[in-house]
Amino acid sequence: MAAVTDTPTVRPARFDPLDPPVDARPTPPAATTAAPPVPLVAVVARGIALAVVLPVRLLWELVAATGRLLDRHLLGPTGRFLRRWLLRPLAWAARTLLWLPLVWVARTLVWRPLVWLVVGLAWVARTLVWLPLVWVARTLAWVARTLVWLPLVWVARTLVWRPLVWLAVGLAWVARTLVWLPLAWMARTLVWLPLAWMARTLVWPPLVLLGRALRWLAEHLVRRPSAWLLGVLAPAVRWLGRALAALVRGLVAVLVGAARGLGRVVVAVCRGVVGAVGWAWWAAGRVLRLGYRLLLRPIGLGLRWLWRHTVVPLARGVRALWRVTVLPVARGVRAVWRATVRPAARWTRTAVLEPARLASREVLTALGLRR
Numbered sequence: 001m002a003a004v005t006d007t008p009t010v011r012p013a014r015f016d017p018l019d020p021p022v023d024a025r026p027t028p029p030a031a032t033t034a035a036p037p038v039p040l041v042a043v044v045a046r047g048i049a050l051a052v053v054l055p056v057r058l059l060w061e062l063v064a065a066t067g068r069l070l071d072r073h074l075l076g077p078t079g080r081f082l083r084r085w086l087l088r089p090l091a092w093a094a095r096t097l098l099w100l101p102l103v104w105v106a107r108t109l110v111w112r113p114l115v116w117l118v119v120g121l122a123w124v125a126r127t128l129v130w131l132p133l134v135w136v137a138r139t140l141a142w143v144a145r146t147l148v149w150l151p152l153v154w155v156a157r158t159l160v161w162r163p164l165v166w167l168a169v170g171l172a173w174v175a176r177t178l179v180w181l182p183l184a185w186m187a188r189t190l191v192w193l194p195l196a197w198m199a200r201t202l203v204w205p206p207l208v209l210l211g212r213a214l215r216w217l218a219e220h221l222v223r224r225p226s227a228w229l230l231g232v233l234a235p236a237v238r239w240l241g242r243a244l245a246a247l248v249r250g251l252v253a254v255l256v257g258a259a260r261g262l263g264r265v266v267v268a269v270c271r272g273v274v275g276a277v278g279w280a281w282w283a284a285g286r287v288l289r290l291g292y293r294l295l296l297r298p299i300g301l302g303l304r305w306l307w308r309h310t311v312v313p314l315a316r317g318v319r320a321l322w323r324v325t326v327l328p329v330a331r332g333v334r335a336v337w338r339a340t341v342r343p344a345a346r347w348t349r350t351a352v353l354e355p356a357r358l359a360s361r362e363v364l365t366a367l368g369l370r371r
Contacts, residue, residue, distance in 0.1 A: 090367065098363055102356055110352055117344065124336070129329055136325060140318055148311055155306065159299050167291050174287060179280035186276060191269045195262070202258055210251055217244070 094363065094367065098360070102360065105352070105356065110348055113344075114348075117341065121337075121341065125333065129333055132329065133326065136321070140321075143314065148314060151306070151310065155303065159302065163295050163299065167295060171284070171287065171291075175280075175284065178283060179277075183273065183276060183280070186269075186273060190272060191266070194265060194269075198258075198262055198265075206251075206254065213247075
């Protein structure tokens with residue numbers, strides 16, 4: 001009889017995901033303890049897994065296999081059949097029976113008549129409006145240049161500019177001859193030469209003599225005897241001071257008299273210059289007044305008469321010609337436009353474009369391409 005050991009044999013249990021985690025580290029075998037029994041919770045969990053999870057998984061696999069079979073053997077062939085035998089013929093029929101006729105109708109009955117109408121209106125506008133307007137504009141430009149601009153330029157050049165140039169030259173000659181040269185001669189003769197002579201004769205020699213006298217006095221009466229005059233001869237210093245003061249008073253009186261005389265001469269010369277300038281101003285005013293009365297006023301009256309009798313009648317004639325020619329043509333073109341283009345456009349929009357738009361909308365809605 002075989003020997004029976006005290007240590008029982010332990011078999012590894014099957015792995016179940018619902019079991020709680022077990023530590024993977026090896027545990028020392030118990031020497032004398034037996035294996036623990038399986039918990040009741042694990043038994044219940046295994047029963048629920050077998051009763052619920054396995055049927056749901058099998059049902060899901062069945063549904064997925066059914067979907068693949070339907071897509072492979074029913075939906076795919078049906079879609080290919082519908083695309084080949086229904087949608088393509090409908091698209092060909094819509095393109096052949098609807099789109100191409102609509103394009104032909106739009107090109108033949110709408111676009112070409114509109115192009116012909118626009119070309120006809122352009123020809124009518126060019127022939128009846130633009131070319132007459134260009135001819136009238138060129139004629140008016142030629143008339144304005146020949147009868148207005150060139151005569152006005154000749155009048156302005158001959159009767160205004162040249163007399164004004166001659167008047168300016170004459171006034172410049174009069175101002176130079178009667179004002180500037182006399183004033184320059186008077187200023188040179190009556191002011192500058194007397195002042196220079198007085199300065200050279202009456203002012204400079206006394207100043208030179210005074211300077212020499214002061215230098216001699218400073219040399220002999222101040223610098224040399226200053227050492228003993230200041231300390232010893234006080235009365236002599238006082239007398240010398242009084243003498244110098246009297247000399248200075250005399251010199252000041254002489255200079256004041258010379259300045260007064262010179263001032264009187266300058267005042268007289270200025271009065272003469274002011275009188276000469278006033279007379280020259282009066283003479284220039286008389287000359288300008290005479291030039292205005294004899295030259296500028298007749299030229300202005302002539303230009304006004306020429307403007308009234310040339311430009312004003314020409315402008316009135318142009319206005320009358322515009323009213324007679326351009327305005328009736330423009331009104332006729334507007335009436336023709338209202339009588340032809342507007343009814344044609346209204347009929348095209350009402351009888352062609354609106355029905356075509358409604359038919360295309362209904363076809364697209366029937367095909368399911370538009371809501």
